[in-house]
Every structure is written in C-alpha cells, then in structure tokens.
Amino acid sequence: MTTEKKTPPLFTDLEKKIIALLQTDIPVVKQPFLEMAEKIGITEQEFLRVLKDLNDRGIIRRFGATLKHQKTGFKANAMVAWKVAEDRVEKTGTIMASFREITHCYRRNPAPGWKYNLYTMVHAGSKEAIHALVKKISEAVEEDEYEILFSKKELKKTSMNYFED
Secondary structure, eight states: OOOOOOOOOSSOHHHHHHHHHHTSOOOOSSOHHHHHHHHTTOOHHHHHHHHHHHHHTTSOOOOOOOOOGGGGTOOEEEEEEEOOOGGGHHHHHHHHHTSTTEEEEEEOOOOTTOOOOEEEEEEESSHHHHHHHHHHHHHHHTOOOEEEEEOOOOOOOOOOOOSOO
C-alpha cells in the first residue's frame, strides 16, 4: 500500500487575503495596516506578523509607492538615461535618488548601440523645469552624458494581481 504525501499549500487563506489587500491602494492614514487588518477581521499585530513572515520567506521583498504625478501637479515627466562609469554608479545613483523630483533610479546593462547604464524618472511642472533639473543633477554628480526621454502618453500603470479579494 502506497501513501501519497500531500504538499502543503504555498499560501494560507489568511496570507492570500493579506496579499490581495496589498495589491490595492494602501490607505493614507496614521495606521494603514490597522485599517487593512480590520477589513479582513484580524488584529494589526496579526497582520504585521504575517507580513514579517512573508518578508522573512522572501515572498514579499519590498513595498513600493506609485506616484500619481498628475494629481500632484507634475505636468512633465521624463526618463533620463545616463552614462556613468561603473565604479561611480552606486555613489552617483545615491545622489540622484536624493532629489525629491526623482521617483525611480536604477542601473541596467547597456544594450548594443546604447551606451547608457543608469536611469532616473524625473517629474516636474514643465519641460523647461525638467531641463533645468537635469542640468542641476548633472552638475551635482559631475556627469554630462545623458539623454532626456520625455513621456508622451501613459499606457499602463498597474501592479501585479496575484490573488482576488
């Protein structure tokens, strides 16, 4: 007689509920996790315990905010591609990321025929303001090889959905 070993589920029902909630907008209140916990009928401490466990297991690695720049007054947006010496990427990226108008800053391997390896997403009130800000950033990091790629149209801005609530 053979006995089949059952594989435990990857996620508990509670974990699925919490992940589904995290796929939505986090409330902009003093205790957002308390509000979210109450929504599914658990304590804030239990909610945070499950979050910590998901993080410890590598299931959730980070939280990221999505800036709805149109609602905050930013009318111009641009991706700036920078050519930065590899031994300066970390320091340069840290300085760039400190500018409040930058929402994303990351390094990528240059593609064939494309020399840029560091990218920043910049938001401002106008194209002129973007140009002035990029010049200021360029001077701050002592890098002058870059391309400003202005956004023409936002096609998609959604997060992954793993579970339905």
